[in-house]
Amino acid sequence: MSDTTGLPMAVPAEGLPPRVRIHEVGPRDGLQNEKGAVPTEVKAEFIRRLAGAGLTTVEATSFVHPKWVPQLADAEQLFPQVRDLAGVHLPVLVPNERGLDRALALGARRVAVFASATESFAKANLNRTVDEALAMFAPVVARAKATGTGADQVHVRGYLSMCFGDPWEGPVPIPQVVRVCRALLDLGCDELSLGDTIGVATPGHVRALLTALNDQGVPTDRVGVHFHDTYGQALANTLAALQHGVTTVDASAGGLGGCPYAKSATGNLATEDLVWMLHGLGIETGVDLGRLTATSAWMADRLGRPSPSRTVRALSHQEP
């Protein structure tokens, strides 16, 4: 049997963007959920391999207090090992001004804050109300944007969790999500990432939120999508977002990760499954799927369990 199934056949569809930027979150969003400690050297090698596979945005780590995310307590040691990788953006999470200081001192040029669309998750994740969290981020974003000029100006991403459903509150009203999105942009965020933290969204809901954002003056080119595969919906939702014009899609190599504070939040969209669809649609990503799959298989070996990505399993012949 020849290995002719290793790459999808490219058959473009109408109305889709010619190119998509994948925002790879595996080293941060994936590894922050690992129970065992992953050695700093392994993390650095993971990031180098992801960059070598053609990913141009690789979220590297988080400058939250180690008490909250001990898995990423080595941010200070890790970041200098990868910050000089050519041609790769390495955003890092910063929860507050202290985190921003640490990140900037190490030379980070892309940072991300993380807000919640719901009060319940803001309380659980940040121990603040939604508006208190926004107030905390205001000086972070302002100071980040005041750092550097021109192409060297620090870029700020605003994550928004629970954009579709919330485990305590149920379905999240679209106007509530739009309000926080607007607030994050008004603070100065360059782009948003709409998170379906518990994976409940479906394609019509995705289109409805994107349309509502447009109606309130948020252009699609400032919006990324971040889907979880908890109910198997992530790739269908991504297709709906692409059909709306979204060109930034978050994914996690090998499908690593989830959210440690939301029990039912399992399974980031696997970057390989995303790349399979995008390349099948003739959409450029710059990613070498074979190298990416090999990287995730390598990481799965380091973690001692098979990748949850179906594409990684199929291409590397791992049994589920």
Next chain:
Amino acid sequence: MSDTTGLPMAVPAEGLPPRVRIHEVGPRDGLQNEKGAVPTEVKAEFIRRLAGAGLTTVEATSFVHPKWVPQLADAEQLFPQVRDLAGVHLPVLVPNERGLDRALALGARRVAVFASATESFAKANLNRTVDEALAMFAPVVARAKATGTGADQVHVRGYLSMCFGDPWEGPVPIPQVVRVCRALLDLGCDELSLGDTIGVATPGHVRALLTALNDQGVPTDRVGVHFHDTYGQALANTLAALQHGVTTVDASAGGLGGCPYAKSATGNLATEDLVWMLHGLGIETGVDLGRLTATSAWMADRLGRPSPSRTVRALSHQEP
């Protein structure tokens, strides 16, 4: 934490059908791949529970020679146990006239033949060329259609495997697929099921095939789709098919099954993941997702391993 995440929020999208008929293949396509023997009583109970969950088409078994599919060697014992279920169609596979005779003798009113779009798979699965297989099916379809009249006339489905890619031949040219589809309809098949047996399809390819079929006079309402999740693409492909107007979608409860003769063919689309998307889109299915999930969790217990369906895992809190 309240259980508000048990059902998707319905947000319809434009251009989709109001109702989809799910062709449930778990008892046949799922169980024919089980290594251990599943007791006939368990199969019958599985079918009853699927019908009780609201599925109106449940493919029950196969009348192939027991030498080829020993897992379904109990078709003669199983079918009479379920054939009187009210309001449920129970199609069965028939490979040849002998199989048709056995099925009709037991009162089957829906049968299915299974062709291949590629010579390699026709040889592997049927030990015939594509055209030899069609010639074998000709009297099967003709005799089936000559059985019964009006609403009681036997309904014939034509499965077509390897409609997108083939493990030996690679990408399958669309005209080659269209030719066999036309031939199956010309034999008298009432509907087709387009199988992505190795799971390589992507949404543009799906649309291109459906469009080519329309161009050759095959109306969309005679076409069902049968996607595998080998590369995680099944639900995105389903969305593309729905957007084209397809209203018959094959799926397997709990994601059971695959294809025993194609090594890389793992994972039928899970019915629960499909229902989550359809209900999220406001599309009627008649299915009670809670009862369906409970059925798949029950079957997973019988089989001694967790369901591959992400929705089943999430809703029944099974660890992957």
